[in-house]
Amino acid sequence: MTLESVIAPLLPALIRLGPEDVPLQTPLQWPIVAEDGALLLNTGTIVRDESTRNFLFAHFEPHRRRDAEAPRESRDADASREAGPLKLDDIGLAIGARVGLRATVGAGSAMYASRVIGFSSGRRDGERALFVTQPVMSGVDRLDLIHGEQVEMVALSGRGVFRFACTVDALCREPFNYVVLSEPGGIRRLRARKFARMPTRLAARFSAEGASQPLGQMGRVCDISPYGMSLAVVEPSAQLGERLRVSFHFNTDDIDVHIDTHAIVRHVGTSDGAQQSAAYGLEFEALEPSQRIALKSFMAEHS
Secondary structure: OOOHHHHOOOOOOEEEOOHHHOOOOOEOOOOEEOOOOOEEEOOOOEOOOHHHHHHHHHHOOOEEEOOOOOOHHHHHHHHHOOOOOOOHHHHOOOOOOEEEEEEOOOOOOOOEEEEEEEEOOOOOOOOOOEEEEOOEEOOEOOOOOOOOOEEEEEEEEOOEEEEEEEEEEEEEOOOOOEEEEOOOEEEEEEEEOOOOOEEEEEEEEEEEOOOOOOOOEEEEEEEEEOOEEEEEEOOOOOOOOOEEEEEEEEEEOOEEEEEEEEEEEEEEOOOEOOOOEEEEEEEEOOOOHHHHHHHHHHHHHHO
16 A cells, blocks of 8 residues: 555544554654544653553544554555656646755755746657746855756655656746756655645744744745645744644634644745745644634635
């Protein structure tokens, strides 16, 4: 079974657990949820003794999400069953999608921001070219590319975060500056997106954990699911794994819903000079069941 088979549904497939699946005195490698998906124990929680574990199974029906982080042996076994190399269609790139681009020679580790503006029709060998805007970085000169050089790309799509390589096929100046790249090769999925997200535009307030001015910064919710969201901010300062407090409102079934919660930074996007923003990929740390239901209702109304 591949990860793709569980990304599309709004509610992921669940695997029922037995007592032998829940280790004692060891941090959990994945969250434990109830049969309806409600969170019981979060990742990193330690089940301290057998009586605690017995209580868990006596009062709940513990499950884990099929696409949750499994022990290393299971991950290695799943990887060995992957059906061949990933292709461009597997990434799920859409026109307008943000991508990061850096030269593999002479540019250090600097990642420049770009956007997908199109794809060519299939060539004789079936490959398609990728068209992107001129890579830019706020406060830095544009990235000058050379025909034939290889570049490294990072893309965030509805299916996950991907890294791949392309060759510069052409540099175009009319009607504006853009780059023609070869079909991606050496594609690697860095993180699978567990749940489908819906594009949206909601105002949000946020702050870093422990900030002296709680919810003192403004952001915009770009897309959302019952388990996470993309938050556009003026200038990202949080690092992967850090926590943010986020607050936003929406309306569903004529009811105003206010969510004020903590979220974990799972992705930090590159700055987009044109939009004067960058985006965090956030995973909600804990939401009340009623709030998740409200989010699902909101998505159903606007999908």
